[in-house]
Amino acid sequence: NAGVTQTPKFQVLKTGQSMTLQCAQDMNHEYMSWYRQDPGMGLRLIHYSVGAGITDQGEVPNGYNVSRSTTEDFPLRLLSAAPSQTSVYFCASSSSGYSNQPQHFGDGTRLSIL
Amino acid sequence: DQQVKQNSPSLSVQEGRISILNCDYTNSMFDYFLWYKKYPAEGPTFLISISSIKDKNEDGRFTVFLNKSAKHLSLHIVPSQPGDSAVYFCAANTNAGKSTFGDGTTLTVKP
Numbered sequence: 001n002a003g004v005t006q007t008p009k010f011q012v013l014k015t016g017q018s019m020t021l022q023c024a025q026d027m028n029h030e031y032m033s034w035y036r037q038d039p040g041m042g043l044r045l046i047h048y049s050v051g052a053g054i055t056d057q058g059e060v061p062n063g064y065n066v067s068r069s070t071t072e073d074f075p076l077r078l079l080s081a082a083p084s085q086t087s088v089y090f091c092a093s094s095s096s097g098y099s100n101q102p103q104h105f106g107d108g109t110r111l112s113i114l
Numbered sequence: 115d116q117q118v119k120q121n122s123p124s125l126s127v128q129e130g131r132i133s134i135l136n137c138d139y140t141n142s143m144f145d146y147f148l149w150y151k152k153y154p155a156e157g158p159t160f161l162i163s164i165s166s167i168k169d170k171n172e173d174g175r176f177t178v179f180l181n182k183s184a185k186h187l188s189l190h191i192v193p194s195q196p197g198d199s200a201v202y203f204c205a206a207n208t209n210a211g212k213s214t215f216g217d218g219t220t221l222t223v224k225p
Contacts, residue, residue, distance in 0.1 A: 004157070040123070041218075042203060045212060048211070048212070058212065092157075098211065099208060
């Protein structure tokens with residue numbers, strides 16, 4: 001059982017470039033989310049989705065876009081990369097958005113913006 | 115303003131002893147609290163949770179205590195094992211499905 005799969009694991013970009021971080025889950029989970037983790041800090045919510053076709057902003061959405069065309073996939077797009085977006089990005093899923101549901105995380109994408 | 119705080123960045127304990135990790139929160143609307151464990155180069159994994167209407171939840175060596183009046187929760191690990199060495203995140207959920215995480219506490223269990 002793969003769980004939550006993130007690709008790529010590592011990426012280096014130049015300022016101004018765009019890219020898409022991929023996230024896929026095979027657990028038929030309705031709720032998916034993207035977080036970023038900066039050194040010494042916790043995870044901050046970027047965007048989330050409660051089901052296919054439905055997305056909403058989290059705490060730090062600026063500079064990122066998401067879409068959810070299928071239950072399985074939830075890609076995160078960086079529109080024009082900036083050094084401040086250097087971080088580790090985690091995708092997560094849970095069976096629903098109810099507060100008692102734990103999230104299942106991927107292993108992260110380590111992104112460096114030069 | 116940080117709504118979930120883990121004031122101890124690190125904790126070191128001897129194998130076999132108790133580890134106590136603390137977490138404070140400010141938002142009374144949180145209705146579920148979860149602890150996640152994270153090893154290097156991996157994503158966080160769920161450990162244990164507690165509802166805001168409970169004051170204790172136990173799962174094997176792990177117990178979470180909630181003091182709602184003090185807006186404080188703690189994770190107890192007894193006995194601590196070297197494999198417990200990891201970063202522990204406290205997370206608080208609202209019924210809208212959003213999670214707010216603390217900054218984490220790095221636990222080191224010495225053999």
